Amino acid sequence: MSKYKALQRLNQPWLLEGSHFYALRDTIAEWDEDITADNAQEDNYVESNGIALLSLRGTMMKNPSIVEKVLLGATCTQAFATNCEEIRKNNSIQGVLLDVDSGGGSVQGVIEASQALREVHKTKPVVAYTDGLMASASYWVSSQATAIVGSPSSRIGSIGVYMPVADYSEQYAKEGINVEVISNKDGIHKGAGLEGTSLSDAQKKQIQAEVEELYGEFKKAVLAVRKIPEDAMKGQAFMGKSAKEQNLIDAVGSFDDAIFLLANEIKNRA
Secondary structure: OOHHHHHHOOOOOEEEOHHHHHHHHHHHHOOOOOOOHHHOOOOOOEEEOOEEEEEEEOOEEOOOOHHHHHHHOOEEHHHHHHHHHHHHHOOOOOEEEEEEEEOEEEOOOHHHHHHHHHHHHHHOOEEEEEEEEEEOHHHHHHOOOOEEEEOOOOEEEOOOOEOOOOOOHHHHHHOOOOOOOOOOOOOOOOOOOOOOOOOOHHHHHHHHHHHHHHHHHHHHHHHOOOOOOHHHOOOOEEEHHHHHHOOOOOEEOOHHHHHHHHHHHHHHHO
16 A cells, blocks of 8 residues: 555544544654565454453454554454454353553444454453553453453543544645546535635535534444443543543553453453
8 A cells, every 4th residue: 555545544533532533644654665564463352261361452443554554553353253253153252351542543344353252241251451542443342341441551532533634735726736626517516625725614614514424323332332422522631630530441440450360250241
């Protein structure tokens, strides 16, 4: 995939912390094209003593390229959903520990990944743990676990959706470039956001409607399993103690605490 095509992927709705979006943009813009599959992380889980250790790290994307896996440490949401299905069907696995450190990612594949983890939760206990970030898309998925543990310094939440649209029309005008988009008469939304153009009111309204629809799905999924105050779902993230107070997580603790909690959950279901 060319650098241009990689940058074009940014023009879509995101479930990602704002600072991480700009880091993502800058990283792609500076990438080294001499990258091979040997550098890419695997999207697999590890099974040990009846426990599956499943990771959700880096930028979440559906079918990320090798470059995106290497530079962004991207997690493939499709592979994540497949792993959940395998874990659900594996009778030797008694419980799942989900290790999370992700600021979220693109929308594609997130709904399916969250539904897949919820299906696992129906038959086996799942404890999600973070000592870093569990934000936006990664919180959407993690919220479907049986229980969530966050370290004191972790940041959790960021329930919201946004779509960045850069308007370069003034810059183009200064350079003497005028971009006109000629589409079919009824295609008022065709070409929305093309570089060198500004969004029409109708296009802004359509994009806003798409963002609101996605946010509605996000809230619906979270509130189906957790009681969270409306004021805690306005796009902000909380550190461990505050996240617990907002019921975003069940406990503030360490990785060992998460393992202990999972062991108790397994025992209670036996």
